[in-house]
Amino acid sequence: MKRKMTVTLAVSILANGALLSSLVYSPSQALAQTKNVVNIPLPAISTLDSTQWGTQNLLQQGTILEGLYGYNSKNQIVPKIATGYKVSQSGKVWTFYLRHDARWSNGKPVTAQDFYNGWMYDASPKNSASALWASMMTNVVNAWNYHAGTVPASQVGVKVLNPYAIQVTLNAPFYLLGMMPLAGSMPLYQPDLTAHPSTWFMPQNFVGDGPYLVQSFVPNGEIQLVRNPDYVGAKGQFNVGNVDQINIIPTPTVPVEDFVAGKLDTAMILNPSDYKYALSQPTLKKELHVAPANEMTYLSWDKSTTTSPLDNLLVRQAIAMAIDRTPLANAVMAGMGGAANGFGTPGWPTLKYEKGLPFNVAKAKALLAKAGYPNGKGIPTLYLYTQTQAVSPISVGLAEALQQELTQALGINFQIDQLDNSSWDDVVYAGLNPGIKPGYVLSIGQVNWFNTWFLTFQSIQWIGGAGVIGPASYRQYVSQWYFPTYDPMSIYRYGNPADVNNGMSWSSWLPLQKAVLADNSYLQAYAAKQPAWYQKLTAPAAGSSTLDLWNNIVNGWKTAKTDTQKHAAWVQAWKFVGNESAGNGNASIGLDGQVYQDKHQPVLQKQWNESIEQLAYTPDVKTAVPLAANIVNGMMQQxxxxxxxxxxxxxxxKSNLTGVQANPWSDFNFYQLQYIKVK
Known part of the structure; x- marks a missing residue:
């Protein structure tokens, strides 16, 4: 999951915090309010489309839209529109029941069909910008195939049983409740969506079922939310506070200064200088809050495709054992966190099962000598990639402290390279990236929502990518799926998708058809050799086998009426078989790539990926905890x-507010604004 957190270290609070100190804070400076109005800072919001991944999700999941389930004021998942659910014995079929009194802001009832409309809009092949992975649809039968355009909507595993019951069929057992509060799992009012397909969320069109409505919205500017007079909350719950209007202010460069000046009613503290200042002011100290963030910083292999000493296990282990986390935390975090003894925050359930490499400089030196690099001699300068100083001064400070530790302990020199936010995201969260030199990246591990996969704090997020570990020759071969637009070997075998003349006749399809049959035969035989539980998890749904999907593509070509349509169908077939870059450090891997991976990927990666598959589809948290720890242990030991x-x-x-919630799901922002109350 990608984390987009902007942290700007203001000049005014560097060194001695002179400008802030010149502002003497007193409650009388608080924002003058007409009735109950609050000003809340959030990063700039460019769209209010609930199916896209961005800051708008902080508003969509519960404040202006309400789903079957949501977070309460204690961050627990509770029924909202739902009255309950039942799960089949197989664990794959979930049936949800809706209460009858929920209303849209136009007074119309909220029904099961509205949830079907919202979920199918998220998965629609026309909605290319949707974050399908961040909604309950991600594990629904044929949702991804429908999104890719290879199966019709009728084959997606969502069914309206009656106006107040909806059934979802999953690919495998999965803890679905963890994803039900997400923005992509919200209902949508279809007449609004039909009449205004690209602007349904704008104030003049928006129909919501949450406690608040959008009164005004300026993309990347201010947003005004007002109470929804037609909102009907779940009985027996605290659903909404007493705030009449919420003004969303784009996070300023000096949020603490604006809080002190009375321009904001809340402010996130994102750097030690602001924190120290707040602690030094008696009134501010009383308005200071600390809450769990479910986020950590860790060191990760940067997946460079260049041969280097880091290909040697002993070198990687030596570097890991030379890191002393406690002084790093003391020097850099300044009380805004602490040393991580595993992948999790204090009290995280997997920590008692995790066992990484111990801090032991003497043993680290011995391992380095055994690898042929005594005192670091012969190891070229390695890289430490991090976010920029402007985006995350904490990360840069950690990199500098780590650089010093490792140079002193092992004699290995590191060069710090600050990446722009987009490039850093690609290196941390994706697969292979061009130009990355051997080294590490200071990565962010988070819990974006609760499911068993996130028990690992995202430490496993990149290991599923093709070519991310293994011999350099393997990584370099697979990089051709990532770096060029189209894999040169696939072009050689089947032709170039950029050539609009391809796909006009069946003869151009024959090499692809031959490959499909051969690849399918191999993949079926490979699957038959896997453990029974793995076969069960990965078995395709009815109508979505490899040959089913292929025949759907072929039929699309046969019914094409223009050369443009024929070429488009052929390109879809090419991508089904061949490999192409998906941009941003990702690759779209076809059948040929799957076969190559199965034949050549490292045994460790294969084992980890099988365990990750099992973890993701383990609905029982008690069972999942040791499994998650075992995967993390393997990656730490390596x-x-x-x-x-x-x-x-x-x-x-502000001291007159209650119910303010800092988002614990990775974003360092405020959310669930509907619970705020003014005393």
């Missing part, structure tokens, strides 16, 4: 990841 520090949410809130 020196691919190393925990460093964990972070806390630290924020200010």
């Amino acid at each position: 020196g691919y990841v190393e925990p460093l520090v964990y972070n806390d949410n630290v924020y200010l809130a």
Whole structure:
């Protein structure tokens, strides 16, 4: 999951915090309010489309839209529109029941059909910008195939049983409730969506079922939310506070200064200088809050395709064992977090099962000598990639402290390279990236929502990518799926998708058809050799086998009426078989790539990926905890990841407010704004 957190270290609070100190804070400076109005800072919001992944999700999941389930004021998942659910014995069929009194802001009832409409809009092949992976649809039968355009909507595993019951069929057993509060799992009012397909969320069109409505919205500017007079909350719950209007203000460069000046009613504290200042002011100290953030910083292999000493297990283990996390945390976090002894924040369930490499400089030196690099001699300068100083001064400070530790302990020199936010995202969260030199990246591990996969704090997020570990020759071969637009070997075999003349006749399809049959035969035989539980998890749904999907593509070509349509169908077939870059460090891997991976990927990666598949589809948390820890232990023992520090949410809130919630799901922002109350 990608984390987009902007942290700007203001000049005014560097060194001695002179400008902030010149502002003497007193409650009388608080924002003058007409009735109950609050000003809340959030990063700039460019769209209010609930199916896209962005800051708008902080508003969509519960404040302006309400789903079957949502978070309460204690961050627990509770029924909202739902009255309950039942799960089949197989664990794959979930049936949800809706209460009858929920209303849209136009007074119309909220029904099961509205949830079907919202979920199918998320998965629609026309909605290319949707974050399908961040909604309950991600594990629904044929949702991804429908999104890719290879099966019709009728084959997606969502069915309206009656106006107040909806049934969902999953690919495998899965803890679905964890994803039900997400923005992509919200209902949508179809007449609004039909009449205004690209602007349904704008104030003049928006129909919502949440406690608040959008009164005004300026993309990347201010947003005004007002109470929804037609909102009907779940009985027996605290559903909404007493705020009449919520003004969303784009996060300023100096949020603490604006809080002190009375321009904001809340402010996130994102750097030690602001934190120290708040602690030094008696009134501010009383308005200071610390809450769990479920986020940590860790060191991760950067997946460079260049041959280097880091290909040697002993070198990676030596570096991991030379890291002393406690002084790193003390020097850099300044009380806004602490040393991470594993992948999790204090109290995280997997920590008692995790066992990484111990801090032992003497043993680290011995391992380095055994690898042929005594005192680091012969190891070229390695790289430490991090976010920029402007985006994350904490990460840069950690990199500098780590650089010093490793140079002193092992004699290995590191060069710090600050990446722009987009490039850093690609290196941390994706697969292979061009131009990355051997080294590590200071990565962010988070819990974006609760399911068993996130028990690992995202330490496993990149290990599923093709070519991310293994011999350099393997990584370099697979990089051709990532770096060029189209894999040169696939072009050689089947032709170039950029050539609009391809696909006009059946003869251009024959090499692809031959490959499909051969690849399918191999993959079926390969699957038959896997453990029974794995076969069960990965078995395709009815109508979505490899040959079913292929025949759907072929039929699309046969019914094409223009050369453009014929070429488009052929390109779809090419991508089904061949490999192409998906951009941003990702690759779209076809059948040929799957076969190559199965034949050549490292045994460790295969084992980890099978375990990750099992973890993702283990609905029982008690069973999942040791499984998650076992995967993380393997990656730590191999020196691919190393925990460093964990972070806390630290924020200010005016003393007359209650119910302010810092988002614990990775974003260092405020959410669930509907619970705010003014005393």
